[in-house]
Amino acid sequence: MTATLEPRHIKVISRNRRVAGADPEKRHQILEGAHAVFTARGFDAASMNDIAAAANVSKGTLYVYFEDKEHLFVALIEREREKQKQGMYEALAEEPDLTLALTSFGTGLVRLLTGPFALSAHRIVLGVAERMPELGREFYERGPMQGARHLAAFLDQRVAKGELAIADTALAAAQFVDLSQSTLMRPRLFNALRTPPSEGEIAHVVGEAVATFMARYRRLPAKP
The missing domain is CATH 1.10.10.60 (Homeodomain-like)
Structure with missing residues (x-):
């Protein structure tokens, strides 16, 4: 039975x-x-x-x-990206000095974006995004959007502390991200430059990004 x-x-x-x-x-x-x-x-x-x-x-x-090679590659780059993002986020959470925190975040971001594997991922996703929009959306939401949200939350904290005067922290975060990779990301993305930027080049561009950002958003002490 x-x-x-x-x-x-x-x-x-x-x-x-x-x-x-x-x-x-x-x-x-x-x-x-x-x-x-x-x-x-x-x-x-x-x-x-x-x-x-x-x-x-x-x-x-x-x-x-x-389901396919494209999704597998995106998952792989997300795994590699997560390893580097943790250091960037830790800088925002643990560094008390505002300028140093932004510098560390910007430096880590540029190193990540201009690395060969991340660049390959961007090229692949851009190449298939029109016929596979859900893949492009997933890549964007788990990458650039997530990083910008972490930075915006950090800026909200510094606004609450009185260090910054920002009405729209989401916009300010996006501006800082764009400033930090200016002149460094696009030439690599389009293969106009075949090698990653040097540490000196990254330091220069990120330093200027931080200076520009602080000039716009630092809260000035009240006049006596």
Whole structure:
């Protein structure tokens, strides 16, 4: 006679079974394989077959986690981006000096944006955004928009402390982000410059961005 499962047993099985595509170790394994393939062959030459082989998973398993090569690449760059963003956010949270906090944030931002992997991600997303707008939106919301929101929240705190006078911190945050990457990001994005900017170049541009920002938004002491 075939045994039947009581409803309570079914609940236990469902609770202990991983949802398809939700195993963090398997996802990490796939991303490691993808990183090796993209680094060695570039995006265009890489295939899902290559990635599955490098990650030691079946192609079917690969598609359970990522629907296509574009989404896989965006997930990979988001993982790399998260590693660098933490240092940027820590500078905003832990540095008491306003000028130094903005300088650290701006420097980290430019290093991130002008790095080869981040540039490849931007080019790829821009290339497919018209036919895959949801991919472009996801990339923007988890990258540039998230960074600007963190900076805006930081500016709100400094406004509350009386250090800054800003009516629209979201706009001010976007302005600072644009100032920090001025003359550095676009030439790299369009491959007009093949190498990342030097630390000296980054320091100069970010320093000018901070000076411009502070000249506009620093709260001046009241006149006696």
